[in-house]
Amino acid sequence: MPQQPLEHLAGTIERxxxxxxxxxxxxxxxNVKGQREPxxxxxxxxxxxxxxxxxxxxxxxxxxxxxxxxxxxxxRTTHPDTIEGIEKYLGSGLIKGIGPEFAKRMxxxxxxxxxxxxxxxxxxxxxxxxxxxxxxxxILGAWKESQAVRKIMVFLHSHGVGTSxxxxxxxxxGDDAIEKVQENPYRLAQDIWxxxxxxxxxxxxxxxxxxxxxxxxxxxVAFVLQELTNxxxxxxxxxxxxxxxxxxxxxxxxxxxxAIQHExxxxxxxxxxxxxxDKLIYLAALxxxxxxxxxxxxxxxxxxxxxxxxxxxxxxxxxxxxxxxxLAPAQKDAVELAMKSKVMVITGGPGVGKTSLVNAxxxxxxxxxxxxxxxxxxxxxxxxxxxxxxxEAKTIHRLLEFDPSSGGFKHNADDPLEGDVFIIDETxxxxxxxxxxxxxxxxxxxxxxxxxxxxxxxxxxxxxVLRDIIESGVIPVCRLTEVFRQAAQSAIISNAHxxxxxxxxxxxxxxxxxxxxxxxxxEAEEPEKAVETVLKLIQTSIPSKFGKRPAEIQVLxxxxxxxxxxxxxxxxxxxxxxxxxPAVQRFGWTFRAGDRVMQTxxxxxxxxxxxxxxxxxxxxxxxxxxxxxxxGRDVVYDFQELDELVLSYxxxxxxxxxxxxxxxxxxxxxxxxxxxxxxLLYTAxxxxxxxxxxVGTRKALAMAVKRVDxxxxxxxxxxxxxxxxxxxxKVLKLPxxxxxGASKVAEDPPGYGESARTE
Numbered sequence: 037m038p039q040q041p042l043e044h045l046a047g048t049i050e051r052x053x054x055x056x057x058x059x060x061x062x063x064x065x066x067n068v069k070g071q072r073e074p075x076x077x078x079x080x081x082x083x084x085x086x087x088x089x090x091x092x093x094x095x096x097x098x099x100x101x102x103x104x105x106x107x108x109x110x111x112r113t114t115h116p117d118t119i120e121g122i123e124k125y126l127g128s129g130l131i132k133g134i135g136p137e138f139a140k141r142m143x144x145x146x147x148x149x150x151x152x153x154x155x156x157x158x159x160x161x162x163x164x165x166x167x168x169x170x171x172x173x174x175i176l177g178a179w180k181e182s183q184a185v186r187k188i189m190v191f192l193h194s195h196g197v198g199t200s201x202x203x204x205x206x207x208x209x210g211d212d213a214i215e216k217v218q219e220n221p222y223r224l225a226q227d228i229w230x231x232x233x234x235x236x237x238x239x240x241x242x243x244x245x246x247x248x249x250x251x252x253x254x255x256x257v258a259f260v261l262q263e264l265t266n267x268x269x270x271x272x273x274x275x276x277x278x279x280x281x282x283x284x285x286x287x288x289x290x291x292x293x294x295a296i297q298h299e300x301x302x303x304x305x306x307x308x309x310x311x312x313x314d315k316l317i318y319l320a321a322l323x324x325x326x327x328x329x330x331x332x333x334x335x336x337x338x339x340x341x342x343x344x345x346x347x348x349x350x351x352x353x354x355x356x357x358x359x360x361x362x363l364a365p366a367q368k369d370a371v372e373l374a375m376k377s378k379v380m381v382i383t384g385g386p387g388v389g390k391t392s393l394v395n396a397x398x399x400x401x402x403x404x405x406x407x408x409x410x411x412x413x414x415x416x417x418x419x420x421x422x423x424x425x426x427x428e429a430k431t432i433h434r435l436l437e438f439d440p441s442s443g444g445f446k447h448n449a450d451d452p453l454e455g456d457v458f459i460i461d462e463t464x465x466x467x468x469x470x471x472x473x474x475x476x477x478x479x480x481x482x483x484x485x486x487x488x489x490x491x492x493x494x495x496x497x498x499x500x501v502l503r504d505i506i507e508s509g510v511i512p513v514c515r516l517t518e519v520f521r522q523a524a525q526s527a528i529i530s531n532a533h534x535x536x537x538x539x540x541x542x543x544x545x546x547x548x549x550x551x552x553x554x555x556x557x558x559e560a561e562e563p564e565k566a567v568e569t570v571l572k573l574i575q576t577s578i579p580s581k582f583g584k585r586p587a588e589i590q591v592l593x594x595x596x597x598x599x600x601x602x603x604x605x606x607x608x609x610x611x612x613x614x615x616x617x618p619a620v621q622r623f624g625w626t627f628r629a630g631d632r633v634m635q636t637x638x639x640x641x642x643x644x645x646x647x648x649x650x651x652x653x654x655x656x657x658x659x660x661x662x663x664x665x666x667x668g669r670d671v672v673y674d675f676q677e678l679d680e681l682v683l684s685y686x687x688x689x690x691x692x693x694x695x696x697x698x699x700x701x702x703x704x705x706x707x708x709x710x711x712x713x714x715x716l717l718y719t720a721x722x723x724x725x726x727x728x729x730x731v732g733t734r735k736a737l738a739m740a741v742k743r744v745d746x747x748x749x750x751x752x753x754x755x756x757x758x759x760x761x762x763x764x765x766k767v768l769k770l771p772x773x774x775x776x777g778a779s780k781v782a783e784d785p786p787g788y789g790e791s792a793r794t795e
Contacts, residue, residue: 042093045106048121049088049113050074055081066090066106079108083182087125088113115151119143122150132178133171135658141165154179181206188213205231218243222255229637230679233259248287253295256285261305261319265498269750270326270468271308271316308752316750322498325472329501330756332449332475333484337379337511342456342483343404348372354403355396367393370514375400377512378483381463381505383490384516385536386722387529390487391424393516394459397485398425401457409455411435413470414694415648415667417462431645432460432474438640447477456482463488465693467497468753490515491536492719496646496690500749508757527555532722535714535741541721541730555721557730557737563599563707569731570605571612573701582699582727586613587632590697591686592720594708600732605686605703613685618655620662622678629655633664634684634691642671647691649684689720700724704732704740712740 047068053076054063062081065074077092084090094108116125127139134142141164146153153160158176161167167175184206191214205213208228217224221239224231233255245251260281264272272280274296281292296317299305306323310316318326352371356362363371367389373380374397384390401408410429412418421429435453437446447453458478460466463486466474478484486502494500506513519533531541544553558573560566574589591609596602610631619628627633635648644650650666660675673681689702702720704712717740721728730737 042109043095043106045075045077045090045092045094045108047071047075047090048116048118048124049084049086049090051086052084055084064090066092076102076105077108077111078105079111081111081113084113085125087116087121087123087127089116089121117148119147122148126150131175131182132659133174134178138164138166141167184211184213191217220251221245222251225255225259247285248291250291250295250298253285253287253291254299256287257281257292257295257299258304258319260284261317264750265319265322267749268494268496268498268500270322270498271310271318271750271752273310273314273750274307274317275314277317316752322468325469326499326751326753326756329468329472329475330753330760332472332478333379333505333511333757334760336475336478336480336482336484337377339378339481341376341378342406342481343375343401346375346400346404348375351375351400355399358399359392359396361392363393363396364389364518366514366516366518367396370516371396371400373512373514374483374485379486379511380484381486381488381502381511381513382516383488383502383506383513385489385491385519385529386532387519387526388516389518390516394461394485394487395425398427398459406456407454408457408459409435409453410459410461411474412461412694413466414462415645416696417694419667420696421461429461432466432470433638433640433645434643436473436477438643440641445473445477448473449476451477452479453477455479457485458482459485459487461487462694464490464492464502465495466501467495468499468501468751469497471499471501489722491715492722493690493693493715494749496693498749498751499753500751501753504751504753505757508754510757510761527553528721528724528728531555531728532718535718535721538714538741538744540738540741554724554726555728557734559733560705560731561733563705566703566705566731567599567605567608570600570701570703571608573729573731574609575612578699578701578727578729584699584727588698589701590692590695590699590723591701591703592689592692592723593686593703594689594711594716596688598707600703600705600707602682602686602688606683609685610683618657620655620657620675620678622675625678625681625683627652627655627662627678627681627683629653629662632684633681634687635680636682637680639680642673644671647694649687649695689716689723692723693719696723696725698725699727699729701729701731704730704736706733706736706739708736709739712736713743713745714741715745716740 045066045068047066049064050067051065051074052062053065056062060080062079062084064077064084066077068075077090079092079094091112091114092106092108093110094106096104097107098104116122123139123143126134126142127136142150142161145164154176158172161172161175162169188206205217205224205228209216217239221243222233222236224239225233225236236255237252240252257277260277261272264280277296278289278292282289285292296305300307304320306318306320307315308318308323352363352368355371370382370393382390382393398408408427410421410425410427411432412421412429413432415431418429418431435447439446460474475484486505488502490502490506494503505511519529527542527544534541541555543555543557558569560569570591574586574591578584578589579586591605593600593602593605598604610626614628614630617628617630619626629652631652633650633652635644636646638645644666648666650664650671653663653665653670655662661672662675663670663672664681700720700723704717
């Protein structure tokens, strides 16, 4: 049966019932001449606003649920030309600084000429009561931006992609956006966060760039390498890279090989020795970072220690009196090592006295008038470091100070930090690029102490820095293994060490009236039942039995997808804990004041970083902005920037690294079988300070305990550290305290207190 020709419909948008910023799909109510009631129009538009004139081509359909509607294949909008339409359009919130009241005043003053006034003689806006110089500038800027973004959105939409990233494209490229995209659409994947190779590839295809073109192959090789760094690799074997690129790009090996050679000659990628004849291929920036980190660590380790010579036995006696406890033998060895080694590592699991050890070292350094700098990779880790040490600790990013004018950090090798001793906590989660940045900014005369638990998950970003440093054998390492008896009384700590040894955790009898443990397991075979259990625990069980508010409880889950993934759990928990109030829908999420949210990318201009958790403090519909409070500091987001945020009632275990919470609830189910492994479970339960509750199946728990991830990240830092010493790895001997055996319980030193419980 032949397709009926498209019908035409035109009218004024009365209301935007629904609009997806990701896909552009919208449901509109449109006032059409000759129709008594507004007509429902569905289709795709970049950014529709009430009051706009709509031109549509499509067909009338009967929807089983919503009745008659006009399903548009082509939609176009223009500025309205009626007084009523203009007022509605200006007051819709599309333009910052203009709400319904100012829209009414502007239309009353200028009538139909208001758009021309804004574009050609914006100074006349001050004729409107309440509009001064600042508001005029704000309106003009927002108007220009909205028109430019609209133009870009239409262009992108016409080339088969969604509209959610147009705001970022405009911010990055300005008025040259369309020209630059047409010249090389693949640059979007490199320049703009949130636009990947696949989206850029769609645009390229619409622009006539062939599937086997050199431009696509070169961009594709970089994309595949970048995807591998997202899996934690710093490089990848040449043969493996080609194999993966063939799968992703679906083009012949010869074209990919040619693209690799071109990128090598352009020095955007680098080839280094690998295993056997197979070379390793690096993105150039990671190759430089790994090389510099190795060279700078070895250079930093040389020379005189900034701490003057001391009487070690007397210093031990003095520091024990200062911290109020007797140091264990391994801790004393570590204190002595810290007085002599310019670079060293302190590692160990929970309850082994890392915090007490660091505080003892700090006491001696401060007594010797040394300037000690404390830092950690996340805001929460830095805050905890401040609380346990009594000294200021900063995030590494804030310590280095981002410089917007240069796009880099203020402090580097040319402008080093000031300090005599630098202590970095939670080093296991520091990736290669950040480790390189901070080490190169440390002055050569200073000492460096790296503290972290090497058995936790490695960093989210590329590299395995802490493990590589330890395994290189060229940096002194103190591994604390003795769990003090008081700490061992905590089931969280004792079970963490059991899991680390490949043993199943032990659980108490839950039938007891009074809670007697800090570690529990609730069995739930079906994912739906597990979700119900998690919700009940947070809403009623934990608050009533342990006195902990839902705000003190964090859900940690292995993955994003599935019933027990972070995304679904966030929606379930938001509905239960914060269901009503003013809201904004963007990028698949609904955000409300009071919601717990997480930053998902480093935003140096806002001074917020990947993994930072805050609470939405307010929403401003007129300004199209919301404010998030991060530990007492408010940060403002334009609604178009909300793809930087996700709800965080539940977060992945990877994202929880460096953080601690009063209570954690961990779904552990065979639904997550792909990710179940020992260090994942170990990391999850060591995030809980007072209470850990597992929900799921014993089969999944056993899988996680037994499975040790055998896949090793591809890095060369270990080898580069050895090479930087100029000494053969086999003959290199440095003082290293290392125990690969099982952790054991030791007597508490006199005065051993609560600090070890929270390590």
